[in-house]
Each structure stands twice: as structure tokens, then as C-alpha cells.
Amino acid sequence: MNFYFRLSVLIVFISCCSTQTNYAQNTKERSGFKDYFPISERPFLAAGSGDNPYETILLEAQPVVYYSIYNDIREALNRDTIVAGDAIYLSIQPHLRIYDENSKPVKTPSYKAFIGWQSIIKTQRNNFLTAAIESGHYSNGQSKSAFSTEFEDNSPQSALLYDNIDDDTDLAALLNRSSGNFSTNLTRLSLNYRINTFDQNNYPSKSHSLTVAYQLYHNRFLGMFQFGGYNPEDIKIYGRHQIEAEYEFTDHFKGMRYSLGQKILLHPDVHPSAAIYRSETSAILYPWDKDLGIMARFSFGYDDYNYRFVDSYSRISIGLTWDFFTPFVVKPIKEQKVAE
Numbered sequence: 001m002n003f004y005f006r007l008s009v010l011i012v013f014i015s016c017c018s019t020q021t022n023y024a025q026n027t028k029e030r031s032g033f034k035d036y037f038p039i040s041e042r043p044f045l046a047a048g049s050g051d052n053p054y055e056t057i058l059l060e061a062q063p064v065v066y067y068s069i070y071n072d073i074r075e076a077l078n079r080d081t082i083v084a085g086d087a088i089y090l091s092i093q094p095h096l097r098i099y100d101e102n103s104k105p106v107k108t109p110s111y112k113a114f115i116g117w118q119s120i121i122k123t124q125r126n127n128f129l130t131a132a133i134e135s136g137h138y139s140n141g142q143s144k145s146a147f148s149t150e151f152e153d154n155s156p157q158s159a160l161l162y163d164n165i166d167d168d169t170d171l172a173a174l175l176n177r178s179s180g181n182f183s184t185n186l187t188r189l190s191l192n193y194r195i196n197t198f199d200q201n202n203y204p205s206k207s208h209s210l211t212v213a214y215q216l217y218h219n220r221f222l223g224m225f226q227f228g229g230y231n232p233e234d235i236k237i238y239g240r241h242q243i244e245a246e247y248e249f250t251d252h253f254k255g256m257r258y259s260l261g262q263k264i265l266l267h268p269d270v271h272p273s274a275a276i277y278r279s280e281t282s283a284i285l286y287p288w289d290k291d292l293g294i295m296a297r298f299s300f301g302y303d304d305y306n307y308r309f310v311d312s313y314s315r316i317s318i319g320l321t322w323d324f325f326t327p328f329v330v331k332p333i334k335e336q337k338v339a340e
Helices: 003-031 073-077 156-164 232-238 306-310
Strands: 044-049 057-062 065-071 085-092 096-099 111-122 128-139 183-198 204-218 241-253 256-266 277-286 292-301 315-322
Touching (some): 073 085, 073 111
Antiparallel strands (some): 044 315, 111 128, 183 204, 204 241, 277 292
């Protein structure tokens, strides 16, 4: 395995986190607060144990970044009236894996890119309600047929391969794991409700966070532009819908913040040989009560990594992660009034 390629993934992760930190610092100088995203995907860098029968994962990284176009979330939660805070942003969400094999060429990485909007409001009971809509592109940057290394995707020869796929076909055994194309546009709708307990300094010392999301795969980029869409034969296999539900409990112990979470994902209209569910159970410790945390995660069910959804297995991962919605002091409700 190429050591320099392993090192490059680590550098990418640290660089992306540094980019987000520097961007937040610049925002702080400009407007007095760090940019916050109540509904967000955490970056991580992790090693683990547990693999599909065809590949051994040595290391994986998800160096997610968010770039604000506009963000007044913290400012809105501290205004004299209870009003919504909004964020308009771009998010780049690559997912990279290093396998225990030759690293040339790089095997089917995973890329997501979104433009998003989310809005948060503080309720009369000091809780947070957030809604988000994100739309963008999801692909792995490959060009060959998903089930052949010989033919180009969308070629007549590739299309003929799908005639031999039926409900009994084991897609995991057929998958082109080195250069098989995965591409679709998608839109996500999310809703989060965060139940807070504040300490005497108006700092959220404890919270219960519940999130539900619906993800739709579609052909037109942003619903309008005819590029980046799916192969019509592929979409019949991986389906068009994904439903998600997540619960996370956050508390403090001896000055350290920790979170315990459970996430369930369902894509009900996939090929019969693929699992329709995925479960992720996680624990995160933030030793300095800051953005950087130590993560442990146990997952089972389908693999949430582009065309690897045809794989189903259990995995334990340990690594580092980054939080885009760390607790901050919020003006108490008694000092606010509802906007007329």
C-alpha cells in the first residue's frame, strides 16, 4: 500500500478542518461570531475493523467543509426578539477510503456537493427548531459500467449487461469496484428539534437532538439543469428514496462534553440483493469542550458509500471528528420578547 497516499488523506482532512477554522475566524472578526450549522454532516478520520468480503478498508476520511454565503444563526438566537436565524451555504462532502491493496488507480472515491439553506428558531421553552433544504450532486468520478471494467457507462454494451440482472442476482459479486460509475443529483429535506437544558451561565449543558430527513435522487441538477444525472438502468437498482432518523444525547462530565447517538437509514426501493437499512451507533468525547472530538462508531447494514450500498456488513471505527454546532451562550428567554 502506498504510504504517501495514506498520508495525503490525513493531510486533506487536517487541511479541510483548518480551512473551516480559518474561515470561522475570519467570520468572527467580521461579525462577532463563528458560523454555526445546526443540521450538518460531521467530518471524520477513522480506522476500524469489519469489511465486505471483497475489500479490506485500512483508513477512511470524510473531510466535510461548509462555506457560508450568509449566516446569522448565533446572532439571531441572541436578539432581543425571538426571530429565525438563517444560513445559506455551499458544502463539499468527499468520502475517501484507503484499501489494503495497490493504491493506483484510486478506487471509486465518493463526492457530494450541495448548496443549502437552513433556518433555526428558539422556542418559548428554550429549545431549537431547525429546517433545512439542500440540493446538489453525488458521484464517484468514475466512467466505466457499474458491472464491467470493459465497457463505458451508458454504452450499448453496458446497457446489455442489465438484461441479465434479475431479483436473484448478487450485485455485490458483480460490482466493478475499481472504475464503476455512480452518479446522481439529489435533494435533501431535514428537520431537527433540539431540547436544551441551560446552566446558570445560559450555556446549553445538556441536549436531546432529534432529526428526520428525506433524500430524493433525481436526474436534473438543482431540479433544472440537464447534467450530472443518473444512468436510467442504475436508478432502478439503487432506487430514488432514502429516509433517515437520528437521535443524539449531549451532556457534560468533569468539564468534558460527550455525545451518544443512534442513526437509522432506509432506502426501501433498492434491488432485492441489497439491504434496505443501515444503523450507526456512535459515541463522541470532546476533551476540551471544543470542536474537535474523539469518535467511536459501530455500524451495520448497507454501506453508505456510493455504489457500495450493495454491500452489507458490520464495522467498528475509532478516530477524530469535528462539530459544526458546538454549544454557545444564548440570551435567556426572559430577556427576549416575541417579535410582533
